[in-house]
Amino acid sequence: MRAFDDFAAGLRRSGTPATIGLIGGMAVAYLLAWFGLRNIIGPGLGFDPASALGRPWTLLTYPFASLGNGSDLIWFLLSLLWVWFMGGAIERELGAQRFIATFFAFTLLGALAMLLGRALLGTGPALLGPMIPASALTMIWAARNPEQSILMMMVIPLKGKYLAILTVVLVIFPLGASNPLLGVIAALPLGLAWLWASGKLPVAYPVGVRTGRSRADRKAEERRHFEFQEAIRKKQQDRDERERLRKLFESSLDPKDDR
Secondary structure (H helix, E strand, O other), rough: HHHHHHHHHHHHHHHHHHHHHHHHHHHHHHHHHHHHHHHHHHHHHHEOOOOOOHHHHHHHHHOOOOEEEEEEEHHHHHHHHHHHHHHHHHHHHOOOHHHHHHHHHHHHHHHHHHHHHHHHHHOOOOOOOOOOHHHHHHHHHHHOOOOOOOEEEOEEEEEEEHHHHHHHHHHHHHHHHOOOHHHHHHHHHHHHHHHHHHHOOOOOOOOOOOOOHHHHHHHOOOOOOOHHHHHHHHHHHHHHHHHHHHHHHHHHOOOOHHH
């Protein structure tokens, strides 16, 4: 019991207990599916517009749905990393309870958008995984930090406002594969996320609730994160340069070059 209390206290001190909990739930679901329960985890938690009325819980559970495909492990890990980065930043601003409410509100809006698409177009893709709510979190972060840069793939600096555009494109194209209009409908919750975080909706965005941290502190943390990414990029460049010089030196010692 003491170990559990210490673990819970550690999560609270991290400032992102809800984000870590969501990531943990997604990881557990993926592992269960990989171990052979994919016929339960996938269809049981995934959202299908064609059968949603008979399975209403799936309007909120599809971020945890997974088929446990080992070949998709790297993309799954990247999606968890993205939820951790964006979700953590927003949770520290909103507090755990409001963050959880935000995550599931946009999860629900994503499912309702697919129902709208099916009603208008007669078709709609199933939703498995956190793409829609994670994209909404990205839009919120981008609206709050339009000029803040992050390193995409640890290499490409991208400002928040351009990250928002990229996020919308990455939602429209896959979900609109069968019908481009369906992709546009799927992106509607992302537009709401941007407007809400920008203060352009009647429902006010609760800035700095229950964080105990100033905006300057949050900006300093984001700057440290950017500097950390920049340091990783420079180290990678240094390793590449050393490897290039090593190969050049070895080739200069090759007897074949003296012929």
